[in-house]
Amino acid sequence: MNIHFIAIGGAAMHNLAITLKQKGYRVTGSDDEIVEPSKSRLEKHGLLPETFGWDVNRITTGLDAVILGMHAREDNPELAKAKELGIKIYSYPEFLYEQTKNKTRVVIGGSHGKTTITSMIMHVLKENNVDFDYMVGAQIEGFETMVRLSESAKIAVFEGDEYLSSPIDRRPKFHLYQPQIGLLSGIAWDHINVFPTFDNYVEQFREFARLMPNNAHLIYFDGDENLRKIASENASRLKVTGYNEHAADVTEGQTQLVIANGKHIGLTVFGRHNLQNISGAHIICQQLGVTDEDFYRSIATFSGAARRLEKLAETNNMTIFRDFAHSPSKLKATVEAVKQQFPDRKLTAVMELHTFSSLKKEFLPLYKNSMEKADEAFVYFSPHTIEHKKLEPITSEQVKEAFGREDLQVFTDSDQLFSVLKNLPHNNQNLLLMSSGTFSGKDLPDFAKSLTEE
Template sequence: MKPQAIHFISIGGSAMHNLAIALHQQGHTITGSDDEIYEPSRTRLAQHGLLPETEGWFPEKISDRLDAVIVGMHARKDNPELARAQALGIPMYSYPEYIYRHSENKQRVVIAGSHGKTTITSMILHVLKYHKREFDYLVGAQLEGFDNMVKLTQRAPVIVIEGDEYASSPVDSRPKFLHYQPHIALISGIAWDHVNIYPTYEVYVDQFELLADAMPKGGILVFDQTDDMLDVIGQKEREDVHRLPYKAHPYEIKDGQTFLLTKQNTRLPLLIFGEHNMKNLSGAMTVCDRLGITEDMFYEAIQSFKGASRRLERVTTQGSKTVFRDFAHAPSKVEATTEAVREQFPDKKILACVELHTFSSLNKNFLSQYKNRLDAADVAVVYYNAHTLAVKRLEPITPDDVKAAFGRADLQVFTETADLQTWLLQQLPQADVLLLMSSGTFGGLDLNTLI
């Protein structure tokens, strides 16, 4: 593809700024705009000379000299740059549309699901890189050994894509994963989330059924057979679509160390743990088999996999105390992560801390989905910020609402970061494991001081 001039509307987004950097590295001329850019996007864009001089929207940046405009979900339908691009008739793409356009001649592998998709994608990328395979990718977290979260080349025969169910753009409400048209699709599990987009569980489930139904003849559908709803979707007869169910890989825990148990009766030590991760590993192994990675090759590579950033990430271990942080925010993720830590450390005192940060988690009508999700922790605490509720224009919630929703009378609830920090510092001497779960930052919690 010859070099093009491409403008990004909402260049500061996690996927958007990585795509901008990847295309810049391919020799394209990249410009962009955004009305707010946070870290690490700001620093990474600046390092590549792509950070907009001024935050905001500038229609004058849109001219007929552009070959394409890529628009992110952060932009609104009435965005002035979007309107200008539409008026000029410049080719416009959501980023999933652009990724598909760039990979039409590749084998496309898409990893979807309510939870686990980042980790499964990361496992596949780790194994392929370990064995020096040529591949492109799109993943939702920074990985050790990978400079960027997106890689696009002309020569790679396969692309591995983390495909989420969020809307594609302000003018396209279809889930991103429907644009990729995968030859191999994995669905890791279904647990209702994103209530601002999918108001009922049934509507949410429908999106994954659409993905499965769109599989081409000769396509391969990989799915978690232990998920009741997904098992129904996965086992549905589809003409010439090959179904590959999976479940958690056999494992055992000994003295705080997780081992894979292979068919050859060998025990392989892992750097990750938790039953949900053993499911993720099994799914990744199933996909890798279809990409020419043998069982022995997979086992050799997966032992050095440390996990994706903020996915049950061990921040530090000092003496008998350990701090983990995890991206978990949806109810199913909070439960799976907390239970994984409990299983790994059955005799340790676990302090689990959750931030309600997303639209769904702060929705008063959705809070009941968190009932009993923190029961595996010895001490449980929830933080939320009233300002975030106001910004998202949500109905106010009270600490009593949160306690009732989680079903724990001893639940601690904080709305101020300073109060949470003080309380945690008081509790840490009695705790063995601190588990921080959030897609945010707990309002700027000073993690270094806690460590």
Template sequence: MNVHFIAIGGAAMHNLALALHHKGYTVTGSDDTIFEPSKSRLEAKGLLPDNFGWFPEKITPNIDAIVLGMHAKADNPELLKSQELGLKIYSYPEFLYEQSKHKTRVVIGGSHGKTTITSMILHVMHYHDRDVDYMVGAQLEGFEVMVRLTEDNDFIVLEGDEYLSSPIDPRPKFHLYKPNIALLSGIAWDHINVFPTYETYLEQFRIFVDSIVSGGSINYNEEDEDLRRLVEDSENTIRKLAYHTPEYRVENGQTVLSTPEGDLPVEIFGRHNLNNLAGAKWICQHMGIDEDDFYEAIASFKGASKRLEKIAEGSTSVAYKDFAHSPSKVQATTQAVKEQFKDRILLACLELHTYSSLNAEFLKEYKGTLDAADIAVVFYSPHAVEIKNLEKITKTQIATAFEREDLIIYTHPEDFKSYLCTQDFHNKTLLLMSSGNYGGLDFDEIKGWITSV
């Protein structure tokens, strides 16, 4: 099968390209720019385009499928040529469904936690040598790629994103997978550029629940009131199985989980992560893993990349970075780190980087989210606001939104970096939350500051 990727360099797209190459397909692709690590990984397999840009001449009648990435535009020259030739054009999720329509599809959705839950499931399967197909949104220890596709595996585990499928398909990705087994971790309004009201956003999850195949099942976090009501109100003929946060305690910086077999020390921490663990356990049991075997495996799970990832540790200090950017995740992550290291000063830094977080109207959703921190810092780039064509936001607006009088706000990367490098990290925990990089912050430098304490 000949497959051509329009915008092959994306994090998801290049992993799918690598998976198809491994499967024996002929893979080609184009992109106007490709960054690391996508560039090196494609180059290692001979899939890196010779030149960056869009080349309609690459699109020929012998191509069996076009996979269209979100980075491309609706007027992309290669897309227009594909449409002119009448080639089959797939969005990323559509193509994944085509590859998995004869498998048992396990789809993990929710506004937050889906990457972590998917990663937990794959960690457990890998630990017990159970081979499954998968698509996950973060690099995992022990896994070479983020997408795996085979002819033989019965199960495929898919992280179900609610964002748009492609430039010509505005449906949320997770509407296209038609799960046999599903999980929803919670609902917290996000992607306001696409879903301008909470009700519009909520409707996407109703559609997802109704897309589960008849006779299938959904596991859902019953602690989320809107999610619980949405699932219970669905008339789809599926099994509805609730889960909740298990009992746990924190002793000397160690989280201990209560299980039927006794206390179990675990590497992860935070109420939200243990809630994720409860959901992952259910899914693994659906996939044939006994409860005892699940606990044995999950004890060694250290987390997905950029999800509460420990980046440095000294004798009395530690630093974590986390992908948190939505208000609910920022609050949960900040509280989790403070609970884990309650006797240390918590310095929590949040970069407002996404379209939603830089929207003046949405800012009020951040009220109280950094309250668990002893020192709270917010960084944002006025230039990023301009690029996204948003209304200017001021430091006063941010301070008012967070409702914290001692909030420290930076708008220039060098000023933020200078602040961090002059900190005394003795008896201190540093938490860096962002889907960006604070205007080019060098995380290796941070390691030096922390480990020298």
């Protein structure tokens, strides 16, 4: 097949392009901007466009399909040419479904935890030599790409994002997969630019369950009231199973699962949210034929997905973590996890307001008390990012009031923030850096290394 990607530089898009080339397809692509790591990875596989920008001459009748990324605009000239020529146009979730419609599809959705749960399942399946396809939203140790599509696998495991599929397909991505096994980890309002009310946001998860085929298996976190309602509404049509936090102990800075007969299994990951994630992953792995013994043996070696409580550097007296946390629920869970794991260490938590929702003044009050477990708390936002997203300006005072901490320090200059962080005491200290961005271009691994090598 000849496939052309419009906006090939996206995280999911470039991974899909690579896996399709590995599958033997002829793949081309275009984008007006491609940044790292997409740029280097596309170049490595011979897929980096020779020039950036849109060129209608790339769209010909020789193409079997075009895959349209969310980064492209509705008036994209290549898209217009593809429509004119009658070429089949897919969003990437639509294409993933098309490639796996005859397989057992497992989809993990939810406002938080979906990347980690998907990663846990992938790790366990790989450790137990199960052949499977996948799509996940982060780089995972042991997996070269974030997408795999094969002829051999009978199972496909997808992270189910609730954001829109493409500029011309306004359906949430996870509505397109129609899984035989679906998991919902929790609902906490996000993507305010697309889902203007919480009720509207909840409705997307209700629709996910409605679109599951009859007799499919819906697995849900039982601690979420809205998910309990959704499960109840579908109980006559679907098999429904609730899960809660896995039993565990924390001993000398290590979390250990408590399983049958009081046996303990040591973990690399930690936090109540990860104990919930493990419970959900366990049920799915059981459904896919993995025994309890094999699951626990495998989960003990799971080290986490990139940017999910990722350990950047450490000494005997200090550890620096990076996390993707940006929404209020993710922020609160991550801060509490680190403090619970290291109760005797001072915790300095640093968060960047970067997403569309987090920079909206109407959304800011949802962050109240989300950093209360940190001993010291910093928030950074870039006025330039607000201007770029064409949002109404916010002030440091509004941010401080929204978070509800008198001692919160708010920065709009990342150089100034990192100068302060550089001078933190390094004894009996943990530093937690949280953002879906980069704190305006900071190299966080390099910064963490500089702190621990002094």
